[in-house]
Amino acid sequence: xxxxxxDARVNIGEIAKRAGVSRSTVxxxxxxxxxxxxxxxxxxxxxxxxxxxxxxxxxxALKEGRTRTIGLVIPPASTRLTDMQLGFVASVVDAAARADxxxxxxxxxxxxxxxxxxxxxxxxxxxxxxxxIRLEDDRVARLMxxxxxxxxxxxxxxxxxxSWVDIDYETLIxxxxxxxxxxxxxxxxxxxxxxxxxxxGYGPGHRARAGFDRxxxxxxxxxxxxCCADDAQAGQACTESLLAEHPELTxxxxxxxxxxxxxxxxxxxxxxxxxxxxxxxxxAARHWAENLHPPLTAADVPAxxxxxxAVDLLLGRIADPAAPHRHLLVAPPISLRATTGPARR
Amino acid sequence: xxxxxxDARVNIGEIAKRAGVSRSTVxxxxxxxxxxxxxxxxxxxxxxxxxxxxxxxxxxALKEGRTRTIGLVIPPASTRLTDMQLGFVASVVDAAARADxxxxxxxxxxxxxxxxxxxxxxxxxxxxxxxxIRLEDDRVARLMxxxxxxxxxxxxxxxxxxSWVDIDYETLIxxxxxxxxxxxxxxxxxxxxxxxxxxxGYGPGHRARAGFDRxxxxxxxxxxxxCCADDAQAGQACTESLLAEHPELTxxxxxxxxxxxxxxxxxxxxxxxxxxxxxxxxxAARHWAENLHPPLTAADVPAxxxxxxAVDLLLGRIADPAAPHRHLLVAPPISLRATTGPARR
DNA sequence: TCCCTCGGTCGAACCGATTCGACGAATCGG
DNA sequence: CCGATTCGTCGAATCGGTTCGACCGAGGGA
Numbered sequence: 001x002x003x004x005x006x007d008a009r010v011n012i013g014e015i016a017k018r019a020g021v022s023r024s025t026v027x028x029x030x031x032x033x034x035x036x037x038x039x040x041x042x043x044x045x046x047x048x049x050x051x052x053x054x055x056x057x058x059x060x061a062l063k064e065g066r067t068r069t070i071g072l073v074i075p076p077a078s079t080r081l082t083d084m085q086l087g088f089v090a091s092v093v094d095a096a097a098r099a100d101x102x103x104x105x106x107x108x109x110x111x112x113x114x115x116x117x118x119x120x121x122x123x124x125x126x127x128x129x130x131x132x133i134r135l136e137d138d139r140v141a142r143l144m145x146x147x148x149x150x151x152x153x154x155x156x157x158x159x160x161x162x163s164w165v166d167i168d169y170e171t172l173i174x175x176x177x178x179x180x181x182x183x184x185x186x187x188x189x190x191x192x193x194x195x196x197x198x199x200x201g202y203g204p205g206h207r208a209r210a211g212f213d214r215x216x217x218x219x220x221x222x223x224x225x226x227c228c229a230d231d232a233q234a235g236q237a238c239t240e241s242l243l244a245e246h247p248e249l250t251x252x253x254x255x256x257x258x259x260x261x262x263x264x265x266x267x268x269x270x271x272x273x274x275x276x277x278x279x280x281x282x283x284a285a286r287h288w289a290e291n292l293h294p295p296l297t298a299a300d301v302p303a304x305x306x307x308x309x310a311v312d313l314l315l316g317r318i319a320d321p322a323a324p325h326r327h328l329l330v331a332p333p334i335s336l337r338a339t340t341g342p343a344r345r
Numbered sequence: 346x347x348x349x350x351x352d353a354r355v356n357i358g359e360i361a362k363r364a365g366v367s368r369s370t371v372x373x374x375x376x377x378x379x380x381x382x383x384x385x386x387x388x389x390x391x392x393x394x395x396x397x398x399x400x401x402x403x404x405x406a407l408k409e410g411r412t413r414t415i416g417l418v419i420p421p422a423s424t425r426l427t428d429m430q431l432g433f434v435a436s437v438v439d440a441a442a443r444a445d446x447x448x449x450x451x452x453x454x455x456x457x458x459x460x461x462x463x464x465x466x467x468x469x470x471x472x473x474x475x476x477x478i479r480l481e482d483d484r485v486a487r488l489m490x491x492x493x494x495x496x497x498x499x500x501x502x503x504x505x506x507x508s509w510v511d512i513d514y515e516t517l518i519x520x521x522x523x524x525x526x527x528x529x530x531x532x533x534x535x536x537x538x539x540x541x542x543x544x545x546g547y548g549p550g551h552r553a554r555a556g557f558d559r560x561x562x563x564x565x566x567x568x569x570x571x572c573c574a575d576d577a578q579a580g581q582a583c584t585e586s587l588l589a590e591h592p593e594l595t596x597x598x599x600x601x602x603x604x605x606x607x608x609x610x611x612x613x614x615x616x617x618x619x620x621x622x623x624x625x626x627x628x629a630a631r632h633w634a635e636n637l638h639p640p641l642t643a644a645d646v647p648a649x650x651x652x653x654x655a656v657d658l659l660l661g662r663i664a665d666p667a668a669p670h671r672h673l674l675v676a677p678p679i680s681l682r683a684t685t686g687p688a689r690r
Numbered sequence: 691t692c693c694c695t696c697g698g699t700c701g702a703a704c705c706g707a708t709t710c711g712a713c714g715a716a717t718c719g720g
Numbered sequence: 721c722c723g724a725t726t727c728g729t730c731g732a733a734t735c736g737g738t739t740c741g742a743c744c745g746a747g748g749g750a
Contacts, residue, residue, distance in 0.1 A: 021729075021730085022729065022730045022731070023730090023731095024729075024730065024731075024732095025728080025729060025730075028728090028729085034727090034728080034729090035726090035727060035728065036727095036728070036729085037727080037728060037729090040728080040729085059735090061735095062734095062735050062736065062737085063734070063735050064735085065735075
């Protein structure tokens with residue numbers, strides 16, 4: 001099968017030939033790793049511009065042993081990304097682009113473990129950022145065993161041997177409960193993430209629960225915690241049955257931003273006006289909190305900053321895999337918006 | 346500098362040596378491109394399992410001339426992804442994973458053009474899916490010139506020489522207007538995407554406007570069209586000034602899902618109840634429409650299907666770059682939810 | 691019995707870059 | 721004026737796979 005000329009990609013040898021130098025000289029002119037005379041350099045550059053030459057990434061990666069690419073392990077598409085997760089992805093991609101790195105996406109979990117394996121073991125990436133980490137997470141175990149530099153957005157139960165950034169859900173939810181208690185609420189509920197996630201050992205779910213229980217005990221409140229799938233319908237169903245079983249409730253704290261709209265629906269349908277009759281406070285991406293109607297009083301998760309920090313940490317680990325591990329735990333303050341008020345007496 | 350043993354990655358030569366065969370035999374055992382006796386195959390597999398060997402992706406890509414990776418060009422993170430765009434990304438990643446392809450993300454536009462160039466010209470990917478296509482789009486021009494297979498989610502003004510999938514905003518918005526007209530509304534507004542996007546020649550903005558104008562003329566309505574940035578605050582500000590200038594309005598059609606929540610706020614603040622006093626209808630991701638309160642009557646964009654189709658089309662082009670171009674234009678029906686009703690007289 | 695085919699394997703070339711050692715010419719210090 | 725550097729360049733080796741041509745032995749058809 002004949003290949004046509006316009007299909008032939010130029011390589012470094014073609015550049016060298018046309019510029020009348022050796023291939024190594026072209027390489028040195030490009031990388032600057034050895035001196036090249038100005039005239040030669042200019043001649044080479046002219047040929048490169050003319051032919052639109054770009055070094056073949058695979059060849060370079062093969063020889064250099066690094067790919068200038070990082071992997072980003074995300075939850076599979078079937079479990080819809082929350083607004084916060086989207087914020088992480090966007091900021092990681094952005095920060096990586098600033099460092100001239102490309103980002104390879106890998107949905108993991110469920111049926112997509114081949115993708116994870118490819119990314120981790122094929123020397124396709126120089127490092128990995130893993131989202132949605134469980135308390136016991138075998139992907140983390142795999143990564144540790146492989147020796148590939150990685151950083152978690154989230155952390156395992158015992159995150160000693162890893163670098164990570166995370167949101168301090170335990171502190172945040174405790175703070176939410178204290179905020180409600182300060183307003184005089186005595187009967188409060190926690191709307192957590194989905195039962196599946198919690199059962200699978202999803203960290204934020206467990207830590208939110210712990211913070212809730214602690215704060216409820218500290219303030220002598222009556223608390224009830226429920227799990228809820230990550231969408232508005234579930235939020236509504238969940239809240240309606242919650243209110244039916246516990247009519248004495250006057251406030252909800254939530255880490256489930258995707259369900260928040262459903263909580264609103266349910267309150268409206270059962271005749272409770274927010275914040276006059278009922279208070280809601282949560283942990284959410286700012287964008288999301290402001291989009292709700294009325295805007296949600298919530299701790300605004302700095303997703304952009306966390307994503308950028310994760311990339312930073314990863315670059316550090318790639319540069320020096322022997323350096324001590326670092327981490328970042330953030331607990332942003334609660335932004336008072338329109339959904340909390342004094343308890344009705 | 347000494348390398349430690351545990352750091353030494355195993356390669357095909359090591360496998361060959363331990364299995365007592367040549368490197369080519371290992372390769373044939375792995376790829377199945379030539380027969381290998383069952384005993385030999387088994388022996389090789391045992392060694393591979395023991396050492397956890399995976400072929401180096403860069404070496405393979407270099408020799409085979411393909412990377413088993415596709416590029417996904419997304420808008421830069423600074424312009425927040427809408428829920429619909431997120432749906433595209435997720436479904437593309439998912440569909441690619443099913444085809445054992447990896448996805449390289451490239452934010453394009455603004456400051457990130459280096460990333461786009463790397464992806465397109467470095468032979469890093471076998472093909473590209475481009476989102477957010479403008480009526481005149483120089484990325485499309487670049488891709489056409491490069492000869493790299495690509496598929497657009499969206500299309501240029503004259504999409505002859507390309508394959509694409511797109512949403513038929515013109516038809517959809519016209520359908521929305523007809524729906525409102527059928528309900529007796531005579532004064533309707535279009536809340537479009539941002540003025541910057543429209544000025545930059547963003548297709549959906551222009552096509553929505555065209556459909557709006559056409560339908561308004563066909564039904565003899567009075568129509569006013571405004572642009573609005575992609576967030577709730579802008580939606581609110583926009584709608585408030587719209588209502589102040591045109592108090593006679595009784596309905597809004599919108600393609601700006603991100604602004605929809607703000608439209609609700611504005612209507613509530615000006616004392617209009619939906620759908621009793623005012624109707625809203627739009628084009629949005631189902632998830633988003635259902636999340637709004639009350640749920641938005643809207644044409645539900647099948648993002649998952651479109652993303653999967655885009656991958657399909659791309660696979661076709663990679664397999665046979667000479668095949669005729671194909672495209673898919675979808676116009677999903679309007680799902681009646683809770684935001685449209687008869688015009689008050 | 692001879693020749694051909696085919697299954698199974700090997701060695702060598704190749705993909706397109708980087709990098710090391712070497713070498714001639716120019717420069718510099720003493 | 722001479723030996724030691726330095727500059728600029730070249731050729732060859734290398735990274736880790738795939739693939740082509742060749743070879744050997746077994747089996748089948750005439």
